[in-house]
Amino acid sequence: MSFESREGLLHAEAVPLTAIAERVGTPVYVYSASMMRARYAELDAALTGSRHQLCYAVKANSNLSVLRLFAGLGAGFDIVSAGELQRVVSAGGDPARVVFSGVGKSSEEIDFALKHAVGCFNIESGGELVRLAERARLLGKKANVAVRVNPDVDAKTHPYISTGLKENKFGVPAEQALELYAAIRADMHLNALGIACHIGSQISSVQPFAEALDNLLVLVDTLETQGVSLGHLDIGGGLGISYQNEPCLDAAVYGSTLTQRLANRDLTLVIEPGRYLVGEAGLLLTTVEYLKPRPTHEHKNFAVVDAAMNDLIRPALYRAWHPVTRVTPPAPGLEPRPWDIVGPVCESGDFLAEDRRLALAAGDLLAISAAGAYGMVLSSNYNSRSRPAEVMVHGDSFQVVRRRETLRDQMALEQPDERCAARP
Numbered sequence: 001m002s003f004e005s006r007e008g009l010l011h012a013e014a015v016p017l018t019a020i021a022e023r024v025g026t027p028v029y030v031y032s033a034s035m036m037r038a039r040y041a042e043l044d045a046a047l048t049g050s051r052h053q054l055c056y057a058v059k060a061n062s063n064l065s066v067l068r069l070f071a072g073l074g075a076g077f078d079i080v081s082a083g084e085l086q087r088v089v090s091a092g093g094d095p096a097r098v099v100f101s102g103v104g105k106s107s108e109e110i111d112f113a114l115k116h117a118v119g120c121f122n123i124e125s126g127g128e129l130v131r132l133a134e135r136a137r138l139l140g141k142k143a144n145v146a147v148r149v150n151p152d153v154d155a156k157t158h159p160y161i162s163t164g165l166k167e168n169k170f171g172v173p174a175e176q177a178l179e180l181y182a183a184i185r186a187d188m189h190l191n192a193l194g195i196a197c198h199i200g201s202q203i204s205s206v207q208p209f210a211e212a213l214d215n216l217l218v219l220v221d222t223l224e225t226q227g228v229s230l231g232h233l234d235i236g237g238g239l240g241i242s243y244q245n246e247p248c249l250d251a252a253v254y255g256s257t258l259t260q261r262l263a264n265r266d267l268t269l270v271i272e273p274g275r276y277l278v279g280e281a282g283l284l285l286t287t288v289e290y291l292k293p294r295p296t297h298e299h300k301n302f303a304v305v306d307a308a309m310n311d312l313i314r315p316a317l318y319r320a321w322h323p324v325t326r327v328t329p330p331a332p333g334l335e336p337r338p339w340d341i342v343g344p345v346c347e348s349g350d351f352l353a354e355d356r357r358l359a360l361a362a363g364d365l366l367a368i369s370a371a372g373a374y375g376m377v378l379s380s381n382y383n384s385r386s387r388p389a390e391v392m393v394h395g396d397s398f399q400v401v402r403r404r405e406t407l408r409d410q411m412a413l414e415q416p417d418e419r420c421a422a423r424p
């Protein structure tokens with residue numbers, strides 16, 4: 001395991017988390033390189049039944065070292081902006097293995113991606129297809145295209161992260177997809193390379209993926225009768241992980257379910273996992289600043305820590321549940337009681353966890369687990385707080401892969417308006 005207690009002291013691989021806190025300070029995100037590699041290898045092995053390409057969804061964690069790690073394993077990347085493409089390129093990723101997703105690609109982003117010759121544009125509307133064709137014509141390029149179809153399946157996940165239902169803004173309905181493929185075919189600057197979908201995030205059962213795949217295969221067959229022969233089928237990401245002991249998606253069952261359906265077909269299976277590859281491979285390390293026990297409210301005691309919603313917004317945004325554990329054993333005789341773990345930000349929604357039974361004292365180190373995905377990438381400077389550092393652990397050594405932001409960093413882009421200082 002990657003995060004384990006050894007003689008009462010929580011470690012990241014072979015590094016005690018106390019050593020990281022001493023050297024780097026808190027709050028700090030800590031990642032396990034070996035766990036990221038293990039998750040990748042597990043999915044890759046589960047898909048051996050098919051020709052396949054894993055495209056890591058950059059938005060889950062876009063740290064350059066994380067991208068470099070996956071590039072080194074042969075991963076492609078699923079991106080949603082020019083910024084993510086630049087990160088992939090800077091990290092040594094291969095643009096030919098990039099799929100460009102997203103409902104609102106700007107002309108500048110499309111041009112940037114065309115110049116880098118990304119592997120495929122996953123297009124989500126007729127308007128976007130027209131714009132892509134025009135940009136490709138102007139630049140004298142030919143763009144590979146997949147239409148992102150909305151397969152109208154219920155991923156049975158949180159409404160904010162469910163994307164495959166008719167009422168969501170993502171993708172196009174099946175009927176419209178056929179029209180778009182006809183338009184692609186008629187345009188010499190476009191090439192119909194594949195078909196795509198993405199039904200949501202944190203999906204714990206295989207069944208919605210199977211349903212979506214079956215719906216896409218019906219379209220693949222219809223297109224075939226129209227003389228359009230596709231090279232790949234991109235089933236998207238969304239593989240669920242374990243936050244609160246819920247069952248993690250079974251990679252082997254997921255793999256065999258998908259690859260069986262693709263047997264005897266000349267299609268490369270593309271998947272776009274984000275959370276699954278990095279979520280459980282990261283934690284947020286934080287220090288207890290103050291305790292506010294409340295004798296009259298047995299169940300509302302507050303432990304104020306040095307991390308906050310600006311560092312990890314998932315609990316505040318989705319009421320997401322993250323495990324919270326002590327890094328060191330509690331002092332002898334310290335009684336456990338229920339605590340809300342809250343940050344210093346001036347919002348009542350600023351909590352990292354609610355009602356956790358822990359024996360706590362000021363100065364204690366806590367680990368907020370399963371924070372490797374949608375953690376640092378969603379951080380902000382709210383309350384003018386500097387964003388945390390990020391550390392990558394390899395066995396018994398670790399490296400700061402992003403230094404803590406400074407106050408100078410925070411203000412670097414601003415130019416004080418002198419007229420605002422003068423009296424009118």
Ligand SMILES: *Cc1c(COP(=O)(O)O)cnc(C)c1O
Pocket residue numbers: 057059060078101102198200201202236237238239272273274275276373
């Ligand atoms: C967010 C997203 C992903 C990754 O989702 P996870 O739940 O992190 O696996 C993949 N593809 C697309 C198009 C996305 O928007």
